[in-house]
Every structure is written in structure tokens, then in C-alpha cells.
Amino acid sequence: DQQVKQNSPSLSVQEGRISILNCDYTNSMFDYFLWYKKYPAEGPTFLISISSIKDKNEDGRFTVFLNKSAKHLSLHIVPSQPGDSAVYFCAARASGSARQLTFGSGTQLTVLP
Amino acid sequence: KAGVTQTPRYLIKTRGQQVTLSCSPISGHRSVSWYQQTPGQGLQFLFEYFSETQRNKGNFPGRFSGRQFSNSRSEMNVSTLELGDSALYLCASSLDVGYEQYFGPGTRLTVT
Numbered sequence: 001d002q003q004v005k006q007n008s009p010s011l012s013v014q015e016g017r018i019s020i021l022n023c024d025y026t027n028s029m030f031d032y033f034l035w036y037k038k039y040p041a042e043g044p045t046f047l048i049s050i051s052s053i054k055d056k057n058e059d060g061r062f063t064v065f066l067n068k069s070a071k072h073l074s075l076h077i078v079p080s081q082p083g084d085s086a087v088y089f090c091a092a093r094a095s096g097s098a099r100q101l102t103f104g105s106g107t108q109l110t111v112l113p
Numbered sequence: 114k115a116g117v118t119q120t121p122r123y124l125i126k127t128r129g130q131q132v133t134l135s136c137s138p139i140s141g142h143r144s145v146s147w148y149q150q151t152p153g154q155g156l157q158f159l160f161e162y163f164s165e166t167q168r169n170k171g172n173f174p175g176r177f178s179g180r181q182f183s184n185s186r187s188e189m190n191v192s193t194l195e196l197g198d199s200a201l202y203l204c205a206s207s208l209d210v211g212y213e214q215y216f217g218p219g220t221r222l223t224v225t
Contacts (some may be wrong), residue, residue, distance in 0.1 A: 033219075036216075089155060100158055100211065
């Protein structure tokens with residue numbers, strides 16, 4: 001049972017426009033959420049995170065939104081740049097003793113020049 | 114500060130063999146996690162170690178095992194390799210369990 005789902009395996013966006021990557025989760029014990037970016041032949045790199053006590057967190061061109069009632073989070077990239085083309089993974093951590101990160105299957109973002 | 118290092122970067126093995134992968138975490142990080150990445154499957158969690166103790170384990174068969182040493186370096190072992198074990202194996206370190214993880218470049222294992 002996938003507790004973290006990224007239903008769009010791929011997304012193409014024009015340079016300069018907004019990229020919106022979505023993630024849904026099922027476990028109501030998740031209290032911390034993260035986004036990672038992965039280039040080919042490299043390990044994922046941490047991008048941005050949000051605690052369940054917030055509904056928005058911004059860092060430069062990247063903003064993460066959390067809708068706890070819908071169990072949904074999204075990553076907005078504005079403006080999108082060709083260098084943003086990568087696989088984006090969302091991840092979640094549960095409160096309590098089992099605090100390992102659970103990752104989604106990833107979304108391949110392609111930003112077209 | 115040096116990042117997470119993994120050795121070897123590439124490995125080719127045949128079915129039935131065993132393999133050991135190594136991971137050196139960022140200095141000061143005491144938690145090390147291992148993931149398997151296959152096309153379309155995302156990152157599948159294998160196990161997590163903290164202070165030489167396995168804290169969490171994913172749904173992988175017993176052929177997959179790991180350990181952590183007193184200097185926080187970690188190894189994972191896969192015995193009786195199967196073709197389906199071909200994947201990118203990623204190691205990640207963090208200060209503690211559940212915190213932001215910093216990934217190494219991975220070891221690409223090919224089983225023939």
C-alpha cells in the first residue's frame with residue numbers, strides 16, 4: 001500500500017511558467033513533509049520541507065503548500081527554468097518511534113526552453 | 114564538509130553471487146538509511162541505522178541485510194543475487210532518524 005503517491009509520472013512546462021507538482025498521502029500520522037530533486041546519475045538533493053503545523057513554506061522560487069484535510073501537498077516552482085528539469089520526489093515522516101521517511105514514486109519535470 | 118560517499122559506484126554481478134556496498138555518511142551524522150531505486154518504483158526503503166542499531170526496516174527479503182559501525186559508516190549486503198536486484202542503491206545520512214536526509218550518488222548494481 002503506497003502511503004505517499006505522486007500520480008503524475010511526468011510534467012512538461014514552458015520556461016518562465018509555473019510548475020506545480022502534486023503529492024497525496026494516506027497516513028494521518030505524517031507530520032513532516034519534504035521535497036527532493038534528483039538529476040540522472042546523482043543522489044536526490046533536499047529541496048524544501050514543511051511541518052504539519054504550517055500550510056505554506058517558501059524558499060526563493062520554490063513554495064510548498066500543505067492541505068492537511070485533503071492530505072495533499074504541492075510544490076510550486078516559479079518561474080521554471082531549464083535547469084529545474086529533474087525527477088522530484090515528495091517524502092513524508094510520521095510522528096512517533098517509526099520516523100523513517102516514506103517516498104513517493106517521483107515526477108519527471110521537463111522545462112522546455 | 115564532505116558529502117555522503119558510496120563505493121563502489123558501479124558493480125556487475127551474476128545471479129547467485131553476493132555483494133557488499135559501502136556508505137560513509139557526512140561527518141557528525143549518526144543515522145544512515147538505504148534505499149533501492151528502480152525505474153517507476155521510486156525510492157524503496159530498505160533499512161535505517163542509528164548508532165549501530167537498526168531502527169527501521171522496509172519490506173525486503175532477508176537476503177538484504179546491513180550494519181553500521183561505530184564511526185557511523187554503513188554497509189549493506191545482498192546475498193544470492195537475483196536479476197530483479199538490479200537497481201540503483203542509495204545511501205542517505207542525517208543527524209537523527211526522520212531528519213532531512215543527504216544522499217550519496219548511489220551504487221549502480223547490475224545482475225546478469
